[in-house]
Amino acid sequence: MSSAPSITPWNVHRPPRADGRVFLVTGGNAGIGYFVAEQLAATGATVVLGSRNPAKAGEAMASIRARVTGARVRAVRLDLADLSSLTTVADSLGVDRLDAVVHNAGVALDDPPRQETVDGHELMFGTNHLGHFALTRWLMPLLSAAPAARVVTMGSFAAKSERLDLDDLQSRKDYRPKRTYGRSKLAQMSFGLELDRRLRAAGSPVASVVVHPGGALDALTPSRPPIHVRTTAARLSAAPAALLIQGKHAGAWPAVRAVLDPAVRGGQLWGPRAFGLRGEPRREAMWNHLADTTLAAGLWDASRDLTGVDPGALLG
Incomplete structure (x- = not known):
């Protein structure tokens, strides 16, 4: 008799090798994105940092x-x-396939006034959601060329208490920075799930997974000078918070697992194990408002109209 093969438990400190694969991490030069890139680089994969600042990207690469x-x-x-700048990103990668993209980059504003992108969209919604929505369209040929590519969208626990208003996606009527940020991340997460539904309907080999980092605090994050420097005073003052939340290195774990673990499936939500705030990555039950497929389809249509592109256009 032959026994069933054993399944190796996931080890956040020893993820599986990924030699020969290519991963793009948006915002990979700082914060959680940096640690996603550092951890993926340790698997032998080629990791590309998507950054608007070449100098900071250079510092991140040197640190890795x-x-x-x-x-x-x-x-x-x-x-x-x-x-308009996103149309050339796929060519700039210089590869014939892309095994995963981690949609991590984002803007978070703490204070008014309301700001806009060069395209006239509210800055957080326009960057965090619409930018990744459009980028996915331009990357789709490279993702589809890989045997089993993944689109991993980095959401936020801040989105759990927010709701989308399709009549005010740009926060023209109700602009409150923290609320607008949470809604922009909720839009990202809703898009990631709707993308997977459309990928499955088209029979695509690409899968879309949504993750969030839980509570990730700078003061609990190990130093990576000059990208991040944690002082002794900051570490000591944040020590009590470590019972509930974690550093950004640990906040990267759900995204890294979503990229690498063959057991992860499209349409799933992954976050930290302990109350969704800290600990090793696990699959979470879908948040109720993320299961609203009608709202997600409405968001997709609105995003297509606002960006002028459709990530599903090449799916069949």
Whole structure:
């Protein structure tokens, strides 16, 4: 008799090898995106940092190479707040296929006034959601060329208490920075799930997964100078918070697992194990408002009209 093959438990410190694969991380030069890139680079994959700031991308690449022997990492200029600039990103990658993209880059404003992108969209909604929506369209040929590519969308716990208003996606009637940020992340997450539904309907090999980092605090994040420097005072003052939340290195774990773990499936939601705030990554039950397919379809149509592109146009 032959026994069933054992399943190796997921180890956040020893993810599986990914030699020969190519991953793009938007906003990979700072914050959680940096740690996603660093951890993916340790698997032997080629990791491309999407960044609008070449100098900061250079610092991030140097930091990754200092910590990951033989790291294959490079950068491509990427400005999600300028939709016209995204049309050339796929060509700039210089590859014939893309095994995953992590939609991580984002803008979070704390104070008024309301700001807009060069295209006239509210800055957080335009960057966090519309920029990634349009980028997905331009990357789809490269993703479809890979055997089993993944689109991983980095959401936020801040989206859990928000609701989308299709009549005020640009926050013209109700602009409150923290609420607008939460809604922009909710739009991202809703898009990621709707994308997977359309991918499945088209029989595409590409899968779309949504993740969130839980509570990720700078003061609990290990130093990566000059990208991030944690002082002793900051570490000590944040020590009590470590019972409930974590650093940005741990906030990267759900996205890294969503990229690499063959057990992860499209249309799933992944986050930290403990109350969705800290700990190792696990699959979460779908939030009720993320299960609203009618709203998600309405958001897709509105996003298509606002950007002038459709990520599903090439699916069949």
